[in-house]
């Protein structure tokens with residue numbers, strides 16, 4: 001993607017889902033600081049209106065919309081209304097997300113559906129509803145930008161968090177496929193995937209925890225985010241810096257991301273090579289691969 005002078009976003013419209021709190025609220029504040037008109041979308045009315053009125057108090061132009069991103073028809077209505085009222089959407093950030101902890105065999109089926117519903121289908125509905133409209137209205141000197149908030153969990157794995165991790169792998173995969181599809185179209189709509197590391201938000205306060213392992217991990221992660229997470233403001237800053245630079249993959253902690261990616265890639269390459277070298281699938285190499293995964 002090409003670089004962008006963020007000052008050129010002034011006066012244009014941003015849509016941010018999951019904007020009532022955490023990273024989404026910080027992205028909305030950063031967009032408003034760039035003098036963008038911001039459509040704040042969230043399923044939770046009260047915190048949404050609180051965040052919107054805080055922003056209005058700073059002189060920002062904001063429009064809160066209650067919408068559950070799992071609801072395809074509601075996201076279509078959102079896209080219709082926003083495009084009818086404001087015309088061109090310059091920036092769409094699919095940020096709404098939920099956490100869930102618990103071993104896979106201890107998750108109730110509706111938990112799995114809920115996490116995948118928000119974190120994957122929610123991202124899909126945003127893309128499905130907004131991208132055709134962006135394709136119609138974007139021009140080479142006024143590119144539209146679509147961002148998915150994935151996670152560093154999109155490129156790694158972790159026990160007792162499988163539903164969330166799987167959803168974030170899927171969200172990243174959807175976004176990479178979207179980038180390839182748009183490149184084929186040669187239209188001025190660009191895509192970015194945001195992969196934050198730990199950010200100090202309340203995501204684990206509202207997370208469902210199933211089973212003892214789920215409860216233990218949720219409580220530990222709450223403390224971890226408080227101690228080691230960057231602020232939501234710093235995360236939003238990293239996102240806009242990445243957008244300005246024209247990055248596709250945007251991180252909050254590049255060094256940690258590079259380490260995780262290198263480890264994963266090396267283990268996969270080693271596993272592929274060792275199978276190619278020996279041509280066998282004996283128990284000892286299976287054990288090695290297994291220990292490579294968790295080590």
Ligand SMILES: NC(=O)c1ccc[n+]([C@@H]2O[C@H](COP(=O)([O-])OP(=O)(O)OC[C@H]3O[C@@H](n4cnc5c(N)ncnc54)[C@H](O)[C@@H]3O)[C@@H](O)[C@H]2O)c1
Nearest residue numbers: 018020021022023042043068069096097151198199201203
């Ligand atoms: N906090 C982190 O450490 C971290 C790290 C990596 C990625 N992320 C991702 O960042 C995004 C924002 O998370 P956060 O940490 O700010 O959490 P958060 O809980 O503060 O914010 C999430 C927001 O999404 C909203 N939301 C949830 N389900 C929704 C739905 N169905 N429809 C509309 N809105 C919905 C919530 O009401 C909330 O306002 C998520 O996608 C999360 O997975 C967070």
